[in-house]
């Protein structure tokens with residue numbers, strides 16, 4: 001009986017931890033100062049640690065020795081209720097994680113590129129500039145195992161002239177000094193080899209403004225026939241976003257958060273254009289003004305956070321590319337990701353989602369402030385859009 005009670009306490013503690021994770025995910029989705037977010041994360045970790053100890057100290061003797069849950073003092077009801085609600089939410093998010101199927105996906109070819117091939121890989125890749133860089137060398141850490149993939153999707157409403165449009169989507173570099181520039185150069189080599197029509201970067205370049213000097217040798221080297229386009233993220237907003245923006249532009253990248261860009265096929269100038277717009281809300285700027293978009297244009301949104309999916313849907317965006325969530329960085333066995341900084345929690349932590357009329361791709365990104373990745377490798381992804389074949393059309397998921 002004591003074992004059953006201890007298991008019940010464990011489940012309540014896990015449920016409480018889920019509630020705390022939901023709070024952190026919400027906080028990181030809001031326009032809050034970096035110090036506030038850091039304090040919130042710290043407080044959450046303290047509460048997650050304290051909760052089981054308090055429960056064990058306060059209720060342990062009663063439920064383990066007297067085997068009675070029925071006459072618990074009412075003061076314990078709120079924390080117990082939190083634990084029960086959290087456990088239910090954890091079950092719900094776990095079911096959603098296992099039921100996830102990539103939407104509109106026609107084909108995938110993917111390979112894992114392990115950068116730890118030479119004996120001196122730690123010396124080359126792990127930075128000494130900041131503490132905690134050694135986390136990257138932990139056994140099983142996938143930080144230096146990049147998934148390079150080419151994914152083809154049906155995109156309803158894709159104009160014929162844009163059939164086969166290819167985009168390499170990169171996100172969340174987080175230059176902070178815990179990982180050396182050599183890693184990001186290798187990432188960009190992989191991206192360049194994919195030879196897309198255009199490159200897209202969906203924000204969070206920096207955690208240390210001094211490392212903006214790494215940009216020319218990394219993203220600054222990428223060139224595509226239709227161009228290179230970027231938005232910034234909340235970690236860029238914490239620093240000096242205007243300096244970062246200027247450096248991107250100097251290197252030939254186009255800032256789509258400031259103004260939408262119209263692209264046309266050089267050989268078909270009268271065909272429907274492609275409109276690329278950006279969204280850095282809630283941290284910077286405002287949603288794009290789409291009132292002037294031609295009705296037949298292909299509309300692509302680059303948004304740092306997937307939380308702008310509702311705006312994209314209500315404004316007829318056809319394809320939305322986002323980052324910010326890093327796929328959760330650590331995906332637990334069975335449970336999947338726990339931390340994913342979004343109003344939707346882990347629902348849009350990574351992958352492709354069809355939310356009519358918008359197809360959204362959320363990248364796991366390249367790195368993070370903490371160089372830790374389990375069951376969640378960094379990704380360099382080339383997306384190819386094709387028109388659905390009416391004869392083969394299946395219901396969208």
Ligand SMILES: [Fe+2]
Pocket residue numbers: 172174203204233235324325326365
């Ligand atoms: Fe990020």
